[in-house]
Amino acid sequence: MAAEKLAGQVAWIGGGASGIGAAVAELFAAEGARVAIADVQVPLGEELARRIGRAGGQAIFTPCDVAQETEVRASIEQAVEQFGGLQIVVNCAGVVHVAKLDAYSSDDWDQLMGVNVKSIFLAVKHALPELRKNRRSYVVNIGSVSSFVGQASTPAYTASKGAVLQLSRSIALDYAADGLRSNCICPGITDTPMLRYHLSKAPDPDAALAERLRRVPLGVAMLPIDIAKAALYLACEDSSGITGTSLVVDGGYTAAAEWK
Numbered sequence: 359m360a361a362e363k364l365a366g367q368v369a370w371i372g373g374g375a376s377g378i379g380a381a382v383a384e385l386f387a388a389e390g391a392r393v394a395i396a397d398v399q400v401p402l403g404e405e406l407a408r409r410i411g412r413a414g415g416q417a418i419f420t421p422c423d424v425a426q427e428t429e430v431r432a433s434i435e436q437a438v439e440q441f442g443g444l445q446i447v448v449n450c451a452g453v454v455h456v457a458k459l460d461a462y463s464s465d466d467w468d469q470l471m472g473v474n475v476k477s478i479f480l481a482v483k484h485a486l487p488e489l490r491k492n493r494r495s496y497v498v499n500i501g502s503v504s505s506f507v508g509q510a511s512t513p514a515y516t517a518s519k520g521a522v523l524q525l526s527r528s529i530a531l532d533y534a535a536d537g538l539r540s541n542c543i544c545p546g547i548t549d550t551p552m553l554r555y556h557l558s559k560a561p562d563p564d565a566a567l568a569e570r571l572r573r574v575p576l577g578v579a580m581l582p583i584d585i586a587k588a589a590l591y592l593a594c595e596d597s598s599g600i601t602g603t604s605l606v607v608d609g610g611y612t613a614a615a616e617w618k
């Protein structure tokens with residue numbers, strides 16, 4: 359049997375109750391990590407922690423609005439208290455708001471930036487005292503293909519994902535000397551509740567998905583596990599030497615401006 363890649367590691371996963379974050383929690387637990395799932399979706403997060411337990415893994419759910427500093431600090435403290443340390447932070451929480459800029463309110467903008475960007479600042483800030491105790495530690499942030507290219511009718515989301523990539527680089531530079539590696543995964547179209555919500559804004563969601571997939575060379579939506587596998591790679595020594603960069607998992611979406 360292959361050795362577990364995350365044996366002895368503790369991972370805190372922001373936005374871990376659903377979609378990509380849930381896949382990360384399940385994969386990391388299967389690879390031997392003890393995982394703390396932090397999310398606002400309480401019943402979903404609690405059920406995921408139980409499911410991981412039933413599968414033989416170790417997980418706790420900690421209710422947490424990742425945009426609120428006191429909640430993030432308490433959630434990370436709970437993970438450390440429960441599991442005795444912290445080596446890995448994965449920031450998966452995200453929201454999308456579909457509207458053109460002129461239809462946005464200041465509150466819409468602030469709320470999205472709080473969840474998608476400020477959350478990373480808060481999680482890393484409050485995890486750092488623990489992360490620094492390890493010879494090696496890992497921050498994995500979920501950006502998007504929108505970290506690189508524009509996306510219509512989502513000005514705050516697109517701006518937030520550019521910021522996630524740059525923040526990942528900044529963290530990499532400032533804490534490399536502490537043995538911390540920070541990287542950003544940039545998923546393309548991935549079949550999660552967020553994608554389904556985004557598509558529901560179109561008159562015909564199935565047609566909208568088919569139209570979008572025509573621009574994906576592999577022709578399919580990514581699955582949450584595809585992104586989780588990339589997160590696993592960046593959260594262990596399989597990726598030693600890699601920091602301050604991005605890993606695009608998009609079925610080829612950003613590879614070309616035009617293709618047939």
Ligand SMILES: NC(=O)c1ccc[n+]([C@@H]2O[C@H](COP(=O)([O-])OP(=O)(O)OC[C@H]3O[C@@H](n4cnc5c(N)ncnc54)[C@H](O)[C@@H]3O)[C@@H](O)[C@H]2O)c1
Nearest residue numbers: 373376377378397398423424451452502545547548550552
């Ligand atoms: N699905 C895609 O096509 C796609 C593509 C590129 C990037 N992403 C990114 O992947 C990440 C995960 O999204 P997903 O597609 O799995 O969607 P999802 O909606 O299934 O998961 C997002 C999670 O974030 C949580 N969350 C939202 N606000 C929160 C808050 N204030 N505090 C704590 N948790 C909060 C939600 O409860 C949910 O569990 C996001 O950052 C998203 O922007 C998704």
